[in-house]
Amino acid sequence: HVILSTFGNCGHCPECEDGHPGNCRNGGMGGLTQPYREGDQLLYNFANIGAFVQETIVNENQCIPIPKEMPLASASLIGCGVITGTGAVFNRAKVQIGDSVVVIGAGGVGLNVIQAADLVGASQIIAIDRVAEKESLAREFGATDFILSEGEEFDSVAAVKELLPLGANHSFEVVGHTGLLSNAINMTRPGGNICAVGVPDLTATVTYGFQSLHQNKQLMGIRAGGAKPRKDFPMLADLYMRGRLKLDEMISNTAGLDGIQAAFDAMKIGTEARTVLLPHG
Known part of the structure; x- marks a missing residue:
């Protein structure tokens, strides 16, 4: 086989x-x-x-x-989905014991980011999704917190900062939405990793404030989990x-x-x- x-x-x-x-x-x-x-x-x-x-x-x-x-x-x-999610954690971000993680999107790939982060010992794993039914599965796979993104005006960055005032060590955008990638940058603490896992239209462009990335943050493109x-x-x-x-x-x-x-x-x-x-x- x-x-x-x-x-x-x-x-x-x-x-x-x-x-x-x-x-x-x-x-x-x-x-x-x-x-x-x-x-x-x-x-x-x-x-x-x-x-x-x-x-x-x-x-x-x-x-x-x-x-x-x-x-x-x-x-x-x-x-496909499993190596993309787990590989983003193991191979590219290299999440360490005690790190904090935010995962935007708790679908098939996002669940594997969550469980890989749990496997390596992340101390806090925040899952964000617009579908309330995803919470139970996200928690089963290892999420410590779940944020329901309700509507276009919902401020997910502020919601993360309530749980992690300094931001996360690693933020994973798994949906493939350029606006969410910009949010991920702002959810990440200085010196942290922003992981672009989701795939939008390949002609898409991302706009972000320079200062939000300037604080020694790493923006990573990730194809198939760097497998x-x-x-x-x-x-x-x-x-x-x-x-x-x-x-x-x-x-x-x-x-x-x-x-x-x-x-x-x-x-x-x-x-x-x-x-x-x-x-x-």
Whole structure:
């Protein structure tokens, strides 16, 4: 059994050999292939995988072995949402014991930021979401506090400062909203990290006050958790098998491929964590 990695990296360029496959100059985001054909038209595979199918074509180095005992529905979460959230904590922000963390967005990726921060011993983990139903799941995954963002005029920065007057050591924007990224900068204490995990329209721009970032803060772009899939995926699978990583709890529903639209609709509403699509029903 394997988990598929979205990194179509070459394995030979300086970035790959330096241990940063997500920065590969010959693969990844810049090297998408067209392994499929419909008639005479060549088709791309989204994110180097094209996962909403029963069969796909990938490179050998995208196949990461996992224990056969691991349930495939749970394992399927690791390759995208889980590594994006946990990797942001482990690989990029490098959250330490006793640090404070703010997570904007408590969906599938945000829950993994929360549980990774809990795993490394963060002292306070504040989850922010606009859906009240997310609170119980956020707390189950390790959040110590939950802020309900009610309406466009809600001042989430002030709400965080009530709990952390100096701001957080690490703020994670997981929604993919440029305005929220600006808020994350203002929620972060001097010397802290602002982690841009969510992905907005790739043409989007972010506006922020210079002074809000000037205080020795680090603004980090994070793609796929800064992952090293052949190292990170087995580690996450092992944590799950030893009962230390929550994956089963993330699965709100399962469906066949004919349920894909309903899964997207549920994701937009925001009341569930993840629907896992089972290619063979």
